Amino acid sequence: MPSAITASSCILALVDWSRYLIADRIGTTLSVGNMVGTNGRSIASKEVFAYRRYGADMLDNNAGRVLKL
8 A cells, every 4th residue: 555645546445355265285394404504514403494385365356346546
């Protein structure tokens, strides 16, 4: 949203949230690797990355409206 309201600004969004779907993808992925120092050698430590996937979408394109001035 813009900080200054002008004649063609979008100032409000109205959404029917019952037509919005959030999908939780099953499973979390862990990635374990060796940490490498600035000289390119292992520093005898491990790094762990964990990530999970989510998705969301409007089921009906007419479920939301934006108010313009």
